[in-house]
Amino acid sequence: MNSFSKLGVQESITKAIKRIGWDEPTPVQSEAIPVGLTGKDILVQAQTGTGKTGTYGSIILSRIGSGYNIPSALIITPTRELALQVSEELTKMAFYSGHRCMAIYGGVSIERQAAELKKGVDIVIGTPGRLKDLLNKKALRISKVSIAVLDEADRMLDMGFAKDLDFIISWLPKKRQNMMFSATMPDEVKNLALNKMRDPEELLVSKDEIVLDLIEQRYMIADKDTKKDALCTIFDKERKKTIVFMKMKHRCTQLGRKMKNTGYNVDVLHGDIAQARRERVVKDFKDDKIDILIATDVAARGLDIDDVGLVINYDMTDPETYVHRIGRTGRAGKKGIAYTFVLDADEERSLRKIARVNNVEIVKTEMELIHHEANKNLHPEDNKGVKKKLSKAEEQGRKERERREKEKKEKKKGLPESFTTIVIDIGTASDIAKKDIVEFIQISSGIKHTSIGTIDMKKSYTYVQIDSAYVDRVCTSLSKYDFDGKPITAKKSEQMKK
Numbered sequence: 001m002n003s004f005s006k007l008g009v010q011e012s013i014t015k016a017i018k019r020i021g022w023d024e025p026t027p028v029q030s031e032a033i034p035v036g037l038t039g040k041d042i043l044v045q046a047q048t049g050t051g052k053t054g055t056y057g058s059i060i061l062s063r064i065g066s067g068y069n070i071p072s073a074l075i076i077t078p079t080r081e082l083a084l085q086v087s088e089e090l091t092k093m094a095f096y097s098g099h100r101c102m103a104i105y106g107g108v109s110i111e112r113q114a115a116e117l118k119k120g121v122d123i124v125i126g127t128p129g130r131l132k133d134l135l136n137k138k139a140l141r142i143s144k145v146s147i148a149v150l151d152e153a154d155r156m157l158d159m160g161f162a163k164d165l166d167f168i169i170s171w172l173p174k175k176r177q178n179m180m181f182s183a184t185m186p187d188e189v190k191n192l193a194l195n196k197m198r199d200p201e202e203l204l205v206s207k208d209e210i211v212l213d214l215i216e217q218r219y220m221i222a223d224k225d226t227k228k229d230a231l232c233t234i235f236d237k238e239r240k241k242t243i244v245f246m247k248m249k250h251r252c253t254q255l256g257r258k259m260k261n262t263g264y265n266v267d268v269l270h271g272d273i274a275q276a277r278r279e280r281v282v283k284d285f286k287d288d289k290i291d292i293l294i295a296t297d298v299a300a301r302g303l304d305i306d307d308v309g310l311v312i313n314y315d316m317t318d319p320e321t322y323v324h325r326i327g328r329t330g331r332a333g334k335k336g337i338a339y340t341f342v343l344d345a346d347e348e349r350s351l352r353k354i355a356r357v358n359n360v361e362i363v364k365t366e367m368e369l370i371h372h373e374a375n376k377n378l379h380p381e382d383n384k385g386v387k388k389k390l391s392k393a394e395e396q397g398r399k400e401r402e403r404r405e406k407e408k409k410e411k412k413k414g415l416p417e418s419f420t421t422i423v424i425d426i427g428t429a430s431d432i433a434k435k436d437i438v439e440f441i442q443i444s445s446g447i448k449h450t451s452i453g454t455i456d457m458k459k460s461y462t463y464v465q466i467d468s469a470y471v472d473r474v475c476t477s478l479s480k481y482d483f484d485g486k487p488i489t490a491k492k493s494e495q496m497k498k
């Protein structure tokens with residue numbers, strides 16, 4: 001009996017958990033899973049990074065059946081990225097039980113989502129706006145939902161989703177289990193819980209177990225003229241996968257441009273960037289194709305990226321957001337570093353308050369800043385000139401990427417043991433590219449990019465290598481989709497199997 005079975009998690013799920021590689025439950029999992037499995041409502045204070053998705057995933061997948069026409073569980077998340085991430089994680093956890101999970105969010109075709117829902121989904125994970133739209137269109141039926149989860153409840157309220165939540169919850173059956181997860185527990189969240197839940201059991205993960213302990217927190221004085229050099233100097237020194245947080249979207253874009261012109265490998269994530277591009281940026285960052293991600297708070301909320309080593313608070317923020325921001329590092333047991341730039345004595349005082357509120361130490365740091373010249377005449381996409389001038393910075397970046405790549409390869413954990421080639425009846429004649437095929441497969445079946453191998457596109461069909469473990473799932477999921485009004489055929493390729 002493994003440790004997840006001891007908590008009461010069903011066998012097919014513990015088998016999948018073993019396959020993912022989780023050996024021991026995290027503290028929040030040990031505490032919340034047994035209570036949740038009794039069917040009781042639970043209110044859990046836990047940040048992203050503590051294993052909360054695995055917590056409610058274990059409860060839901062153990063308590064609901066699979067293969068129904070309409071959803072038995074609904075998870076509401078504040079952002080599209082989190083919805084996708086949760087769907088991916090639950091799909092992995094449902095590897096043997098076969099529960100079908102689907103992420104629903106705005107910015108992509110609502111018709112396609114409606115069509116997909118019609119084919120039968122067990123667990124829907126969605127953002128409030130799009131869930132509401134699909135309910136209004138009668139394309140989503142949640143009358144048979146027996147478990148509802150509000151993930152990052154505090155953020156949902158911050159983002160003004162209270163009315164949408166009311167609307168969605170009013171469509172749910174009265175008899176159901178509720179689970180609410182929140183990094184912080186302000187009164188608004190407690191009131192929401194009291195209004196929507198039946199005598200919830202409140203579970204607080206103690207401060208010691210919260211990942212903040214793994215994060216070395218520092219700050220330095222930097223103003224608008226020195227912040228960029230401070231960022232470059234810290235990054236050059238640490239050379240770790242980095243997220244830079246900023247308040248304003250347009251300043252994110254500006255800084256992104258400047259950093260690119262200075263020769264750094266950066267990209268930008270904020271709410272004005274089209275959904276497909278946002279997903280691409282997150283994927284590139286996960287895949288180590290980008291060293292520095294410059295993001296607004298909302299866009300980066302809930303991002304589950306394991307190996308972020310450095311977080312920079314380019315702008316000061318409030319105590320709650322501070323915890324959210326720096327919590328992007330120090331995950332999965334790894335150490336992280338967080339720097340905050342403060343403009344003046346006022347901001348320094350605010351930061352001291354943050355340290356007090358969170359009961360942590362934030363150490364003042366001074367360092368000699370190295371001036372990093374940007375090439376003003378250079379178009380950001382044109383790297384030619386920069387290469388010559390900044391070969392040292394780039395060379396260091398390249399080496400670091402190679403090292404990480406090697407480390408990943410060595411780990412091998414989770415990488416497919418074998419690939420099987422499938423053939424899909426869409427090709428270059430349909431005016432699509434390889435990356436569209438990858439996206440299509442990921443969105444329809446919820447598998448990771450690492451489970452997709454080489455892609456060979458012909459005029460009217462495409463060969464794709466898929467992790468053999470997922471091949472049936474991918475063929476079934478793709479075959480449920482239409483392309484240009486015609487059903488897609490996806491099957492194992494006889495020709496290439498030999």
Ligand code: AMP
Nearest residue numbers: 022024025026048049050051052053054
């Ligand atoms: P979350 O709090 O859901 O954002 O999870 C944070 C990360 O921890 C994710 O990458 C999970 O895959 C990972 N994780 C969740 N549960 C465990 C566990 N029991 N052991 C190791 N890693 C875990």
